[in-house]
Structures are given as C-alpha cells and as structure tokens.
Amino acid sequence: MLAGRTALVTGSTSGIGLAVARALARAGARVMLNGSRPADEAESLRAGLAAETGAEIGYTRANLAQAASARELVESTIAAFGSLDILVNNAGMQHVAAVDAFPDDKWDALIALNLSSVFHTTKAALPGMQARGWGRIVNIASAHGVVASPFKAPYTASKHAVVGFSKAVALEVAEQGITCNALCPGYVRTPLIDKQVVDQAKVHNMPEDRVIREVILAAQPTKQFVEADEVAAFTVFLCSDAAKSVTGSVQLIDGGWTAR
Secondary structure, three states, X not given: OOOOOEEEEOOOOOHHHHHHHHHHHHOOOEEEEEEOOOHHHHHHHHHHHHHHHOOOEEEEXXXXXXXXXXXHHHHHHHHHHOOOOEEEEOOOOOOOOOHHXXXXXXXXXXXXXXXXXXXXXXXXXXXXXXXXXXXXXXXXXXXXXXXXXXXXXHXXXXXXXXXXXXXXXXXXXXXXXXXXXXXXXXXXXXXXXXXXXXXXXHHHOOOHHHHHXXXXXXXXXXXXXXXXXXXXXXXXXXXXXXXXXOOOOEEEEOOOHHHO
C-alpha cells in the first residue's frame, strides 16, 4: 500500500507512536523512529521493528521542544532515506493542574512540544512534498482538540490549536497532492495516560482504579480504552490513496465521547 514511501513518526518509541510506526512499516513504508531513549535501547527497538516488519527502519533522537531540533529531524530523515512523504506528528506531553496553579515552565514546555513542534516539522517537510506532488500529514491531536476537561486547560488549548493548524495547512496545499488531517483519539492506555491516572488520583483524592472508571473513562461511553492499534490503522488509511480526498478533517476515534 505504501511501498516506496518514507514516513517520519515523532514520539514513536512507545504507545500510539510505536503502534503507528509499526503499522506504516507493515504497509510497506520506510520509517524513521524518533524519541529520547538511550542509544542501546533505541537500537534494539529499531532492529527489532525492522526484523518484525521487513521494512527499512531508522532512528533519530531529537528534542522536539527546540525548533532547530525539530527541523533537523526532518532533514535527517530526508538524508537517510532520500525523501519524506508521510509526516505523523505524535509527540506530546501532559500536565494536570488548575490554571491558577499551573507552573509557567510546564505551560512553555507543553506548548513547545504539543503545538510548536508540529509547526516546525510541517514547515520543514512541505517543500519536498510540494516538489513531488504527494504528501500525507497526520497530526495526532486528541478528543481534547474538540472538547475540554477541567485541569487540562493548556493541553486542551494545544490540541485545539493543532486541529486548527491542520485545517489551515490542508487548505494551503489542497491542490498540491498533499493532505493534512487531525486524528483525535479518546483515552488510549499509554504511558502518558498512566501518568494522568496518577495525577488525577492526587487531584481528586481517589484510588487509581476509581479514577480510571469514574474520571478518565467517565466521558467515554464504551468505558473502554481506545487501542493504540486502532489509531495506527486509521493513520495508515489516512496515508493511503483511498483517502486522497480526506483532508482538513477532524477524525474522532473516541468511544463515543464527543457524541454527547
């Protein structure tokens, strides 16, 4: 399906990002992994994924909170594989606190990673896509890109902004064979969610099992976590030729959360 294409997936050494990278590799794409793991762990992960999928797999460490590093990640992918056809902006962070108690440095870090890095990687990737007349950009936003939750104002703001950014980019490149979409999962059981469970337990003074059922999944009618592989499969579809007319869209995979 994606043979001959090169994909970069940010934040792809665990959770949603790793599932997306694996699915793209299985679909035939060359994949550049990105994360902050120690060199030996990163190499083991890279080699294992290559052996499992039979695809060419690379790994580049980058601090996406820094503009120069985000741009260099794209440049490194192009240098390694010759092109960049698919960009999946997945890297993100979360911090749970009321606005009046939210640390300024956490705000700056969250916006830099969740939002600004999406701008910097997209800006760096577009010229090559435009030159070839083909490209796919999938921004992993969140159901919080559509609705809000208390104690997550900065995260909600960043994901709403990613949704708006995705729409604007889609309009700019609509006649150039490039699509840009925001994929908005509900709660997926990942290390990021595990941290939220701990944080929310402190905020609500509740045991973690009750937090999962009564806080984390309270708004998700299925009362089940979305599987990372579901998000990955949706991403592969958005990168396929079957989705060439799907652009500027907000794709929800949230267990019915936003149907309320």
